[in-house]
Amino acid sequence: MAKKIKVESNILKKNNLTAEENKKYFRDHNLFVLNLVSSPGSGKTTLIEKTIEDLQNKIDIYVIEGDQQTSRDAERIKKAGAEAVQINTGKACHLNAVNIKKAVDKLKPSNNSLVIIENVGNLICPSMFDLGENLRVVIISVTEGEDKPIKYPNMFHSSDLCLVNKIDLLPFVEYDIEQTLDYCREVKRDLDIMKVAAINGEGMQKWYKWIADKSGLFKI
Amino acid sequence: MHELSLAENIVAIAENYADKHEISFISEVEIEVGMLAGVEIEALEFALNSAVVNTNLESANLKIIYISGLGKCLSCGLTFNMDTLQSRCPDCNDFNPKVLQGKELRVKSISGE
Ligand SMILES: Nc1nc2c(ncn2[C@@H]2O[C@H](COP(=O)(O)OP(=O)(O)O)[C@@H](O)[C@H]2O)c(=O)[nH]1
Ligand SMILES: [Mg+2]
Ligand SMILES: [Zn+2]
Numbered sequence: 001m002a003k004k005i006k007v008e009s010n011i012l013k014k015n016n017l018t019a020e021e022n023k024k025y026f027r028d029h030n031l032f033v034l035n036l037v038s039s040p041g042s043g044k045t046t047l048i049e050k051t052i053e054d055l056q057n058k059i060d061i062y063v064i065e066g067d068q069q070t071s072r073d074a075e076r077i078k079k080a081g082a083e084a085v086q087i088n089t090g091k092a093c094h095l096n097a098v099n100i101k102k103a104v105d106k107l108k109p110s111n112n113s114l115v116i117i118e119n120v121g122n123l124i125c126p127s128m129f130d131l132g133e134n135l136r137v138v139i140i141s142v143t144e145g146e147d148k149p150i151k152y153p154n155m156f157h158s159s160d161l162c163l164v165n166k167i168d169l170l171p172f173v174e175y176d177i178e179q180t181l182d183y184c185r186e187v188k189r190d191l192d193i194m195k196v197a198a199i200n201g202e203g204m205q206k207w208y209k210w211i212a213d214k215s216g217l218f219k220i
Numbered sequence: 221m222h223e224l225s226l227a228e229n230i231v232a233i234a235e236n237y238a239d240k241h242e243i244s245f246i247s248e249v250e251i252e253v254g255m256l257a258g259v260e261i262e263a264l265e266f267a268l269n270s271a272v273v274n275t276n277l278e279s280a281n282l283k284i285i286y287i288s289g290l291g292k293c294l295s296c297g298l299t300f301n302m303d304t305l306q307s308r309c310p311d312c313n314d315f316n317p318k319v320l321q322g323k324e325l326r327v328k329s330i331s332g333e
Contacts, residue, residue, distance in 0.1 A: 002247060002332060002333045003333065004248075004331040005331070006328075007326075009237075009327050011229050011325040012226075014229060091224070092225060093222065124222065127258055128222055128257075128258060150306055186315050187306060189294075
């Protein structure tokens with residue numbers, strides 16, 4: 001006989017349970033974990049390289065690189081002087097909590113370190129997948145137009161900090177940075193926002209101070 | 221396309237519950253999707269149609285129930301419908317309300333025998 005069964009299960013339950021396990025692991029090992037998201041080419045890898053260069057004397061940094069294919073970014077990070085693991089997501093356009101659990105198993109970061117996750121370049125899909133990170137950082141660059149926050153509101157809504165990168169290019173592009181800041185607040189009023197140029201270090205001290213304050217693991 | 225992962229999860233959840241309740245043929249799955257969840261409905265339907273192939277919900281009716289967005293104005297306290305995350309309070313025009321409803325992603329029920 002036909003019957004109807006109540007399920008009431010979150011579609012992302014499996015991911016969320018693993019994210020909780022990751023959170024516990026991070027807590028137990030006193031790791032501070034950042035999830036970096038952006039469109040392709042906004043400067044995530046460059047930002048991580050620069051951050052390693054400037055902070056490696058203060059804190060151990062480990063990097064988890066997500067890409068659909070290739071391990072080029074992980075190679076760049078290793079050159080910059082940090083340990084890195086590359087995850088290829090294949091068809092999937094985002095990292096999930098299981099990816100991170102496996103990567104952390106491989107990396108085995110020492111206690112009290114900073115772990116930076118570079119998510120797959122995409123402003124839509126990664127917004128939905130909790131990796132267990134402490135905080136989420138969305139990066140946009142001044143060559144992408146002002147309206148990213150309102151085109152991809154879910155990503156900005158779920159982020160804790162927005163870095164506006166490539167401000168060294170402001171003299172050369174038509175870009176109203178104040179408009180971007182307004183759009184950000186429209187989607188999330190308490191979103192922290194900073195202007196940086198990862199390529200030459202401009203504005204990066206504020207970012208380092210932010211990491212130091214939020215993690216409590218080192219001082220600037 | 222994260223809808224692909226969502227579709228795979230929906231199939232896994234439905235099959236798991238069917239197993240537990242000794243259902244070998246699923247005739248309907250009810251899925252709740254909030255309008256503010258960031259899901260492209262057409263993409264989800266498309267992904268579901270391919271994810272169900274060769275499973276015991278292959279010929280099930282996949283019923284997607286939309287849950288409208290509901291927000292509470294942080295300035296005047298009014299509760300109102302939100303079409304998008306940028307919806308503003310119709311009374312005082314304040315932006316960025318607290319989202320009360322509309323982010324749901326749930327498998328609500330399965331039917332079968
Ligand atoms: N002018 C300028 N270029 C940058 C900056 N940051 C990154 N880039 C360049 O942008 C391109 C993409 O950077 P990448 O870090 O690979 O972006 P990802 O795809 O987000 O990891 C590279 O050519 C970088 O050199 C910046 O602050 N200023
Ligand atoms: Mg990169
Ligand atoms: Zn109001």
